[in-house]
Amino acid sequence: xxxxxxxxxxxxxxxxxxxxxxxxxxxxxxxxxxxxxxxxxxxxxxxxxxxxxxxxxxxxxxxxxxxxxxxxxxxxxxxxxxxxxxxxxxxxxxxxxxxxxxxxxxxxxxxxxxxxxxxxxxxxxxxxxxxxxxxxxxxxxxxxxxxxxxxxxxxxxxxxxxxxxxxxxxxxxxxxxxxxxxxxxxxxxxxxxxxxxxxxxxxxxxxxxxxxxxxxxxxxxxxxxxxxxxxxxxxxx
Amino acid sequence: xxxxxxxxxxxxxxxxxxxxxxxxxxxxxxxxxxxxxxxxxxxxxxxxxxxxxxxxxxxxxxxxxxxxxxxxxxxxxxxxxxxxxxxxxxxxxxxxxxxxxxxxxxxxxxxxxxxxxxxxxxxxxxxxxxxxxxxxxxxxxxxxxxxxxxxxxxxxxxxxxxxxxxxxxxxxxxxxxxxxxxxxxx
Numbered sequence: 299x300x301x302x303x304x305x306x307x308x309x310x311x312x313x314x315x316x317x318x319x320x321x322x323x324x325x326x327x328x329x330x331x332x333x334x335x336x337x338x339x340x341x342x343x344x345x346x347x348x349x350x351x352x353x354x355x356x357x358x359x360x361x362x363x364x365x366x367x368x369x370x371x372x373x374x375x376x377x378x379x380x381x382x383x384x385x386x387x388x389x390x391x392x393x394x395x396x397x398x399x400x401x402x403x404x405x406x407x408x409x410x411x412x413x414x415x416x417x418x419x420x421x422x423x424x425x426x427x428x429x430x431x432x433x434x435x436x437x438x439x440x441x442x443x444x445x446x447x448x449x450x451x452x453x454x455x456x457x458x459x460x461x462x463x464x465x466x467x468x469x470x471x472x473x474x475x476x477x478x479x480x481x482x483x484x485x486x487x488x489x490x491x492x493x494x495x496x497x498x499x500x501x502x503x504x505x506x507x508x509x510x511x512x513x514x515x516x517x518x519x520x521x522x523x524x525x526x527x528x529x530x531x532x533x534x535x
Numbered sequence: 536x537x538x539x540x541x542x543x544x545x546x547x548x549x550x551x552x553x554x555x556x557x558x559x560x561x562x563x564x565x566x567x568x569x570x571x572x573x574x575x576x577x578x579x580x581x582x583x584x585x586x587x588x589x590x591x592x593x594x595x596x597x598x599x600x601x602x603x604x605x606x607x608x609x610x611x612x613x614x615x616x617x618x619x620x621x622x623x624x625x626x627x628x629x630x631x632x633x634x635x636x637x638x639x640x641x642x643x644x645x646x647x648x649x650x651x652x653x654x655x656x657x658x659x660x661x662x663x664x665x666x667x668x669x670x671x672x673x674x675x676x677x678x679x680x681x682x683x684x685x686x687x688x689x690x691x692x693x694x695x696x697x698x699x700x701x702x703x704x705x706x707x708x709x710x711x712x713x714x715x716x717x718x719x720x721x
Contacts, residue, residue: 362602382586417545417548496627
């Protein structure tokens with residue numbers, strides 16, 4: 299067995315900032331991880347909220363269905379003629395008082411913590427991390443999140459067929475990503491969209507990544523269609 | 536659906552946290568000073584005596600159960616359907632994703648179909664899985680459908696779509712009489 303001597307996976311580059319000093323700068327560390335990071339930057343995840351609501355829905359549905367079944371005598375013909383809080387259950391709780399109280403307190407604390415975490419996660423504005431470059435000798439260069447995102451937006455809006463572009467930084471400070479919205483002309487040629495995607499990848503992104511010092515900065519682009527020439531009149535502000 | 540999720544999720548999460556807090560407070564209060572009053576914040580001792588006297592066969596129990604089923608189904612539907620419906624486009628490299636809205640796909644297909652000479656009106660419904668074109672125009676329905684299909688398929692072929700949606704085209708031929716009468720109204 300040579301498992302001890304040969305590493306099975308290549309050592310991935312750290313997610314942190316790296317100066318673009320050539321070498322590995324052109325290729326991302328792990329294409330699959332880069333793709334996942336870019337996918338995650340597409341929009342703000344509402345997975346937690348959806349899971350919470352779905353779970354609560356299942357609990358309510360199950361409780362309701364079980365109650366209806368119980369009332370209809372599925373769990374025994376005598377069961378519906380007993381009180382909601384069966385004396386049997388009360389006696390059991392009284393007999394195991396401490397255990398019942400402690401488990402109730404634990405359950406309550408769990409609900410409180412989970413509920414608060416869920417609320418904070420949903421209500422907190424999405425962070426816009428600044429880019430931090432390690433300049434060596436203990437100093438660091440901090441690029442404002444708006445400046446970093448604008449660099450990409452400007453590059454994208456200069457492409458032919460693109461009317462305007464907007465970008466913002468998303469993600470954690472240790473793993474930032476860019477989310478950009480690119481508006482294209484409505485009367486773009488059939489192959490225009492593919493051409494814009496290609497030029498974004500081959501011209502705009504390498505330049506931006508290089509200038510920001512993040513060779514594998516994940517980028518999620520959303521294409522929108524700009525309104526037709528009729529709506530593009532002079533704007534009154 | 537997405538808006539409903541954004542509104543409902545914080546409310547539900549705060550309600551869950553509130554129920555947890557009440558549970559802890561009441562249990563601790565009852566443990567520290569047993570038998571004082573009907574409860575600290577909620578009259579749970581009254582609730583208990585009610586629950587000890589009501590039978591499962593009571594009508595309100597069934598209503599509450601039905602209400603729970605309805606609320607549960609609603610939450611399930613919101614939780615399961617409130618996902619993004621973006622149309623993914625091929626990205627040239629791994630660190631870049633490109634996506635667009637189904638609306639954009641519908642507009643691109645629609646403008647190309649409407650540009651055809653015999654087509655007088657067209658409506659397009661698009662998602663990442665299917666594109667449905669309903670076209671109206673002068674001439675024979677079969678020919679119209681083929682023309683509209685060719686135009687729509689041309690757009691779908693040219694776009695770098697990750698997954699090509701199924702294309703359905705329905706065409707109706709405009710009856711000259713009805714078209715003239717509709718023009719007369721204007």
